[in-house]
Amino acid sequence: MDKFTRLSAVAAPLPMANIDTDMIIPQNHLKTIKRTGLGIYAFSNIRYHDDGSEREDFILNQPAYRKAEILITGENFGCGSSREHAPWALKDFGIKCIIAPSFADIFHGNCFKNGLLPIILPQAIIDQLLDDAGRGANAIITVDLEAQEISGPDGGTVSFEIDPYRRHCLLEGLDDIGLTLEKKKIIGDFENTKRLSQPWLFKD
Amino acid sequence: MSEQPRTLYDKLWQSHIVEKQDGANCLIYIDRQIIHEVTSPQAFEGLRTAGRGLAHPEAMLAVPDHNVPTSADRATAINAEDSQIQLDALEKNCTDFGVEYIPMMDVRQGIVHIVGPEQGFTLPGMTIVCGDSHTSTHGAFGALAFGIGTSEVEHVMATQTLILTRQKNMRIDVDGTLGAGVTAKDIALAIIGKIGTAGGTGYVIEFTGSAIRDLSMEGRMTLCNMSIEAGARSGLVAPDQVTYDYVMGRPKAPKGGAFEQAVSYWKTLPTDEGAAYDKEIFLKAEDIAPQVTWGTSPENVLPITGVVPNPADLPDGDRKRAMMRALDYMGLEPGTKLQDVTIERVFIGSCTNGRIEDIRAVAEVVKGRKVHSAVDAWVVPGSGLVKLQAEEEGLDQILIDAGFDWREPGCSLCLAMNADKLGPQERCASTSNRNFEGRQGPKGRTHLMSPAMAAAAALTGHLTDIREL
Numbered sequence: 311m312d313k314f315t316r317l318s319a320v321a322a323p324l325p326m327a328n329i330d331t332d333m334i335i336p337q338n339h340l341k342t343i344k345r346t347g348l349g350i351y352a353f354s355n356i357r358y359h360d361d362g363s364e365r366e367d368f369i370l371n372q373p374a375y376r377k378a379e380i381l382i383t384g385e386n387f388g389c390g391s392s393r394e395h396a397p398w399a400l401k402d403f404g405i406k407c408i409i410a411p412s413f414a415d416i417f418h419g420n421c422f423k424n425g426l427l428p429i430i431l432p433q434a435i436i437d438q439l440l441d442d443a444g445r446g447a448n449a450i451i452t453v454d455l456e457a458q459e460i461s462g463p464d465g466g467t468v469s470f471e472i473d474p475y476r477r478h479c480l481l482e483g484l485d486d487i488g489l490t491l492e493k494k495k496i497i498g499d500f501e502n503t504k505r506l507s508q509p510w511l512f513k514d
Numbered sequence: 515m516s517e518q519p520r521t522l523y524d525k526l527w528q529s530h531i532v533e534k535q536d537g538a539n540c541l542i543y544i545d546r547q548i549i550h551e552v553t554s555p556q557a558f559e560g561l562r563t564a565g566r567g568l569a570h571p572e573a574m575l576a577v578p579d580h581n582v583p584t585s586a587d588r589a590t591a592i593n594a595e596d597s598q599i600q601l602d603a604l605e606k607n608c609t610d611f612g613v614e615y616i617p618m619m620d621v622r623q624g625i626v627h628i629v630g631p632e633q634g635f636t637l638p639g640m641t642i643v644c645g646d647s648h649t650s651t652h653g654a655f656g657a658l659a660f661g662i663g664t665s666e667v668e669h670v671m672a673t674q675t676l677i678l679t680r681q682k683n684m685r686i687d688v689d690g691t692l693g694a695g696v697t698a699k700d701i702a703l704a705i706i707g708k709i710g711t712a713g714g715t716g717y718v719i720e721f722t723g724s725a726i727r728d729l730s731m732e733g734r735m736t737l738c739n740m741s742i743e744a745g746a747r748s749g750l751v752a753p754d755q756v757t758y759d760y761v762m763g764r765p766k767a768p769k770g771g772a773f774e775q776a777v778s779y780w781k782t783l784p785t786d787e788g789a790a791y792d793k794e795i796f797l798k799a800e801d802i803a804p805q806v807t808w809g810t811s812p813e814n815v816l817p818i819t820g821v822v823p824n825p826a827d828l829p830d831g832d833r834k835r836a837m838m839r840a841l842d843y844m845g846l847e848p849g850t851k852l853q854d855v856t857i858e859r860v861f862i863g864s865c866t867n868g869r870i871e872d873i874r875a876v877a878e879v880v881k882g883r884k885v886h887s888a889v890d891a892w893v894v895p896g897s898g899l900v901k902l903q904a905e906e907e908g909l910d911q912i913l914i915d916a917g918f919d920w921r922e923p924g925c926s927l928c929l930a931m932n933a934d935k936l937g938p939q940e941r942c943a944s945t946s947n948r949n950f951e952g953r954q955g956p957k958g959r960t961h962l963m964s965p966a967m968a969a970a971a972a973l974t975g976h977l978t979d980i981r982e983l
């Protein structure tokens with residue numbers, strides 16, 4: 311997995327609540343057996359006209375934000391389905407960090423598995439960041455995961471909370487399947503105990 | 515040992531802890547995983563790339579549902595090439611890795627969340643996962659069941675565990691007796707209307723109260739299915755005699771002495787007297803009217819007797835903007851009576867309401883009547899076995915005589931990944947679970963409701979109060 315340490319990038323304001331996974335990537339683009347190449351479909355229902363041309367009113371189509379790597383958005387971002395295609399599409403588009411007052415649980419977890427950093431901050435701070443982001447390409451925001459700090463274009467900083475395990479995995483780019491496989495022995499012990507107490511769960 | 519009283523969720527969580535890790539995380543044992551064609555290919559690809567195998571192929575079950583055609587000629591129906599690639603990949607992956615696979619033409623094929631319980635693969639006390647958010651359905655059995663992303667699918671495949679953070683306990687109590695024409699779906703929608711689509715975020719919801727105890731397993735599944743729409747990854751109903759009766763005799767359920775042994779364990783699961791919840795919400799069954807959604811989020815819901823809300827009544831801000839956007843998308847004018855909203859399509863099906871009881875409810879409403887001439891109405895059974903049972907009961911004939919299209923099982927118009935779609939601006943009375951923009955097809959308009967309400971709308975051509983039909 312890609313490491314996430316420190317990111318200085320353009321942030322795009324997308325102040326909408328309840329952006330669902332169908333909006334992040336519609337169902338007609340889920341018919342892939344790959345994790346990559348979904349960036350062109352990110353937000354496609356609000357990003358393109360019916361004829362496939364870009365909608366000028368969509369923030370990520372505007373010249374100042376085409377290279378945005380940070381998204382500042384509304385509450386309950388990523389609600390709806392469990393599709394990991396949502397973070398895959400955002401990542402493939404170039405988004406590396408999403409800042410919102412709240413996230414839907416499954417989406418939130420899916421981000422970490424793909425090296426994306428979701429940050430939860432109070433609405434008042436989000437409003438400030440939306441203002442900063444509204445200044446376009448001149449407004450570079452810096453996210454420092456090591457220091458758990460965001461600094462705005464005017465130099466002001468805010469700190470954020472994050473689960474220590476997930477922070478560690480992002481900083482080191484660790485694959486947690488590999489880490490868990492090192493625990494084979496205790497998983498096996500757990501299974502053996504369970505086999506005795508709930509034998510109906512096992513076939514043999 | 516003097517034990518603290520514990521909730522059902524506490525017991526399920528604690529009995530699956532393999533290891534406590536840093537911070538709030540635990541390594542949790544996963545008893546069962548169900549997979550389908552859309553969210554599993556990348557997980558298998560990940561295993562192959564890393565040279566890893568499955569920890570327990572026998573703890574998995576695979577069935578295609580999202581992409582399969584639901585037309586009568588499904589065996590030969592020309593499937594979009596990319597859908598076929600996903601179906602082929604699922605079959606090949608299952609063969610290569612030794613996972614039991616139910617093919618499309620098997621009578622047991624259907625929507626993952628209908629097939630699991632039907633086969634007795636879903637049992638009380640388990641942890642069950644699937645790369646699908648409506649895995650919450652299986653919580654109706656008193657199992658800890660939740661949707662996961664594809665990376666987690668791969669993690670479970672390789673290790674039979676997941677690294678999880680403990681959720682908080684929420685109890686939603688519905689006491690009393692539901693009125694005529696009011697169903698589990700109406701309870702679910704009324705709850706979402708009350709707490710919002712993020713109301714359950716970070717919680718596992720346990721549904722309690724006499725109105726819940728009175729529900730059949732089908733009703734409990736409908737309710738737990740929709741808990742994800744309230745933001746909760748899992749919903750729970752404590753197992754009881756209704757649960758055991760449903761499970762007994764199912765193909766993969768324990769038999770004989772093993773069943774007895776299992777039941778005595780399952781009886782220890784319900785929440786202890788005096789256990790504390792982090793949040794409690796109380797509803798009275800008598801206060802719940804048949805519900806319909808008017809907007810593009812399940813929380814945009816009202817009793818059928820209501821009118822389309824007016825954004826002018828809201829203060830400026832996100833909520834007002836969202837309502838304006840939703841009304842524009844839905845093509846609705848504030849103040850319109852919901853019952854005056856005309857529809858062109860009806861979809862009865864999905865993992866929320868595609869079970870035998872749902873089809874019975876629809877047949878009861880439409881028996882001897884005709885679908886409105888301007889309406890295209892579909893029934894898509896949730897599984898081949900549901901379809902077979904309905905046919906044995908003669909329900910298919912009642913529906914066909916009324917003018918319904920009686921189709922083959924699958925997700926179908928719930929998410930429009932196959933050929934089943936709404937046209938732009940087409941308005942649908944739907945028994946599914948999501949009314950998001952474009953969910954049933956680009957620019958399609960969805961009104962969520964119960965099967966009986968959707969049946970009533972099919973007959974009249976507009977949203978209709980089932981109690982007045």
Ligand code: SF4
Nearest residue numbers: 648864865925928929
């Ligand atoms: S029926 Fe709909 S909600 Fe259920 S699994 Fe299929 S697509 Fe998902």
